[in-house]
Amino acid sequence: MPAVQETIERVRKIDVDQYKYGFESIIEVDKAPKGLSEDIIRFISAKKDEPDWMLEWRLGAYRRWLTLEEPTWARVDYPRIDFQDLYYYAAPKSQSGPKSLDEVDPEILKVYEKLGIPLKEQEILAGVRKEPNGEDVEAGDNVYKSGRVAVDAVFDSISVVTTFKEELAKAGVIFCSISEAIREHPELVKKYLGSVVPVTDNFYATLNSAVFTDGSFVFVPKGVRCPMELSTYFRINEKNTGQFERTLIIAEEGAYVSYLEGCTAPQRDENQLHAAVVELIALDDAEIKYSTVQNWYPGDAQGKGGIYNFVTKRGDCRGDRSKISWTQVETGSAITWKYPSCILRGDDSQGNFYSIAVSNGYQQVDSGTKMLHLGKNTKSRIISKGIAAGFSQNTYRGQVNVHRKAENARNFTNCDSLLIGDRCGAHTVPYIEAKNSSAKLEHEATTSKISEDQKFYVMQRGIPEEEAVALIVNGFVKDVIQELPMEFAVEAQKLIGISLEGSVG
Amino acid sequence: MLEIRNLHARIASTGTEIIRGLNLTVKAGEVAAIMGPNGSGKSTLSYVLAGRDDYEVTEGDILYNGHSVLEMDPAERAAAGIFLAFQYPMEIPGVATMEFLKVALNAQRKARGEEPLKVPDFLKRVKEAAASLEMDIAMLKRPLNVGFSGGEKKRAEILQMKLLAPSLCVLDETDSGLDIDALKIVADGVNALRAPDRAFLVITHYQRLLEHIVPDTVHVLYRGQVIKSGDKTLAHELEANGYAGIIEEAA
Numbered sequence: 001m002p003a004v005q006e007t008i009e010r011v012r013k014i015d016v017d018q019y020k021y022g023f024e025s026i027i028e029v030d031k032a033p034k035g036l037s038e039d040i041i042r043f044i045s046a047k048k049d050e051p052d053w054m055l056e057w058r059l060g061a062y063r064r065w066l067t068l069e070e071p072t073w074a075r076v077d078y079p080r081i082d083f084q085d086l087y088y089y090a091a092p093k094s095q096s097g098p099k100s101l102d103e104v105d106p107e108i109l110k111v112y113e114k115l116g117i118p119l120k121e122q123e124i125l126a127g128v129r130k131e132p133n134g135e136d137v138e139a140g141d142n143v144y145k146s147g148r149v150a151v152d153a154v155f156d157s158i159s160v161v162t163t164f165k166e167e168l169a170k171a172g173v174i175f176c177s178i179s180e181a182i183r184e185h186p187e188l189v190k191k192y193l194g195s196v197v198p199v200t201d202n203f204y205a206t207l208n209s210a211v212f213t214d215g216s217f218v219f220v221p222k223g224v225r226c227p228m229e230l231s232t233y234f235r236i237n238e239k240n241t242g243q244f245e246r247t248l249i250i251a252e253e254g255a256y257v258s259y260l261e262g263c264t265a266p267q268r269d270e271n272q273l274h275a276a277v278v279e280l281i282a283l284d285d286a287e288i289k290y291s292t293v294q295n296w297y298p299g300d301a302q303g304k305g306g307i308y309n310f311v312t313k314r315g316d317c318r319g320d321r322s323k324i325s326w327t328q329v330e331t332g333s334a335i336t337w338k339y340p341s342c343i344l345r346g347d348d349s350q351g352n353f354y355s356i357a358v359s360n361g362y363q364q365v366d367s368g369t370k371m372l373h374l375g376k377n378t379k380s381r382i383i384s385k386g387i388a389a390g391f392s393q394n395t396y397r398g399q400v401n402v403h404r405k406a407e408n409a410r411n412f413t414n415c416d417s418l419l420i421g422d423r424c425g426a427h428t429v430p431y432i433e434a435k436n437s438s439a440k441l442e443h444e445a446t447t448s449k450i451s452e453d454q455k456f457y458v459m460q461r462g463i464p465e466e467e468a469v470a471l472i473v474n475g476f477v478k479d480v481i482q483e484l485p486m487e488f489a490v491e492a493q494k495l496i497g498i499s500l501e502g503s504v505g
Numbered sequence: 506m507l508e509i510r511n512l513h514a515r516i517a518s519t520g521t522e523i524i525r526g527l528n529l530t531v532k533a534g535e536v537a538a539i540m541g542p543n544g545s546g547k548s549t550l551s552y553v554l555a556g557r558d559d560y561e562v563t564e565g566d567i568l569y570n571g572h573s574v575l576e577m578d579p580a581e582r583a584a585a586g587i588f589l590a591f592q593y594p595m596e597i598p599g600v601a602t603m604e605f606l607k608v609a610l611n612a613q614r615k616a617r618g619e620e621p622l623k624v625p626d627f628l629k630r631v632k633e634a635a636a637s638l639e640m641d642i643a644m645l646k647r648p649l650n651v652g653f654s655g656g657e658k659k660r661a662e663i664l665q666m667k668l669l670a671p672s673l674c675v676l677d678e679t680d681s682g683l684d685i686d687a688l689k690i691v692a693d694g695v696n697a698l699r700a701p702d703r704a705f706l707v708i709t710h711y712q713r714l715l716e717h718i719v720p721d722t723v724h725v726l727y728r729g730q731v732i733k734s735g736d737k738t739l740a741h742e743l744e745a746n747g748y749a750g751i752i753e754e755a756a
Contacts, residue, residue, distance in 0.1 A: 475599025
């Protein structure tokens with residue numbers, strides 16, 4: 001399979017420069033002073049021209065946050081974070097809302113170019129609309145080209161440019177930065193923000209509510225099938241900035257949207273904090289697919305540096321027959337603390353969680369999902385594949401909870417762990433609680449090691465060692481890879497190969 | 506083609522010596538049968554030839570086309586043309602057989618500085634090879650060896666051998682777990698590959714396989730050494746009288 005061979009070639013290429021995205025861009029940055037206080041929050045809110053209700057919301061969250069303790073139940077170990085020693089706002093300087101790529105700092109575009117993000121709006125703006133391979137997709141009276149991806153790029157704290165916006169607008173889809181949504185669509189933001197992850201939810205989510213600087217906003221109106229994949233690339237550039245994005249996706253009755261979030265961060269010695277909140281809302285018969293490919297800097301070979309990723313992601317299947325799927329490929333970050341969850345509130349609603357978590361070096365992953373069955377005939381499916389190599393620790397932590405009134409709830413859980421080498425660890429911590437006797441819950445879990453037998457067998461056919469391991473691992477994660485949007489499946493396979501580099505021998 | 510000189514090999518983790526001064530020469534075009542009682546070192550010999558790192562060579566050498574292979578890893582030996590058909594082929598979940606064949610074939614071509622095979626050419630070769638082994642092409646879409654019957658696994662091994670076209674084929678107890686029909690198909694597959702520039706090392710416990718793959722030479726392995734060599738009549742002798750006589754004679 002070509003992807004596997006590409007993986008190997010890619011690994012070879014980055015042999016010298018271990019972390020490909022480890023470059024730092026020299027861009028003038030507009031920064032708030034270090035530390036966190038009501039004044040800083042007022043500063044952020046003022047910088048973003050926010051209405052008063054938003055500032056009050058933030059201040060409320062901040063006051064709440066002051067009363068909370070950092071959680072310690074996850075199986076991760078890191079030095080205490082000094083929240084007063086971080087910058088909470090950093091924006092590229094030339095910012096006052098660029099309207100086209102010409103207005104964007106060329107340095108920023110170079111960063112995206114290095115990342116290989118399809119920022120091809122120049123052509124669109126220049127009127128070059130025809131794409132050779134794009135097929136026409138009917139959506140209402142308009143014809144769209146498929147096979148393209150709309151990108152909302154987040155550079156440190158500010159959303160730099162949103163591509164394909166106009167085209168999406170024709171379909172009635174709103175895809176913009178959350179800051180813009182607060183200004184332009186306050187009624188939607190007021191109605192839905194914090195309705196899935198309340199301000200009081202947990203330490204990091206509350207912090208995020210107080211200081212979030214940007215993120216994406218998606219609104220797909222009733223009956224509309226979003227004509228293209230939506231995508232956000234997050235990138236943390238400025239030293240010591242916490243990145244606190246806030247993403248809100250709403251699919252009205254019968255709407256459909258597929259969203260991909262990709263993340264990279266330059267290589268650094270200091271740890272950088274990332275505490276995002278993502279809220280998804282699916283009304284009756286709506287479907288949201290949320291895919292994440294995360295390859296933030298995991299720290300160096302000695303475990304120094306790397307991103308702390310403390311993220312709260314939750315989807316609310318608010319309507320009947322609604323469906324939310326989380327698919328994640330996690331290969332980066334020094335510490336991952338992340339549990340994309342589904343609240344299955346509507347009757348016959350469905351939640352899926354497909355995850356690949358790869359850890360190498362000294363990475364620590366504590367990730368999983370929560371499926372809360374509240375409505376009747378609700379279904380959930382959890383497929384988790386953890387791969388641990390080097391000295392890493394990889395924990396699956398999941399909760400399946402069937403409420404008293406949730407008649408005929410179904411869950412299927414499958415957690416497989418694969419160990420490479422003998423100095424890493426894999427842990428599975430499932431919590432299952434059923435308060436309704438009609439519930440049917442299945443749980444399967446396996447832990448295996450890439451056996452010497454398997455590796456020898458594959459190598460005996462002429463496949464070199466690292467390629468052999470990549471082949472076996474890609475086979476192991478296949479169930480999840482095929483849930484990813486096609487364009488990103490190949491990328492994900494490559495990433496897995498890259499992150500396991502040096503794990504053998 | 507293959508010259509094994511005074512080979513000593515032990516299990517790396519325990520230090521137990523299994524191969525104790527083994528000498529063997531196999532010429533191009535030759536089919537050599539290796540026979541011997543259980544625990545005589547037959548399978549170990551196949552692993553050491555293929556370069557499995559659970560075994561350490563402490564003395565002697567393995568020359569393949571005149572060059573020592575001891576410093577080469579299993580993938581390098583495979584690319585150089587050494588193929589091992591496993592007694593117990595491994596299951597590789599999630600990797601379709603077809604995909605595996607392609608990756609393996611192209612990895613070997615790359616190691617030899619050749620271009621990857623174009624997809625239509627590859628498919629043509631696979632289809633032909635599968636047909637000759639009476640294998641259903643649909644089976645090749647399944648993950649390699651996962652849920653395959655014993656016979657299917659062995660056929661898949663011969664299919665790989667056919668596609669990779671090695672010059673030294675080591676068959677480790679290929680007859681084990683096969684019914685007579687499957688045995689015939691596998692043996693026919695091997696016989697079709699016999700060529701003046703290719704040698705076979707057929708490791709077997711029983712004479713049965715050698716009725717279908719007729720060897721040029723037969724070597725008896727005991728306690729990690731070749732204690733007797735002869736032509737195909739030696740295999741008949743063993744079948745009739747067992748190993749005891751030969752072992753006694755050698756002692």
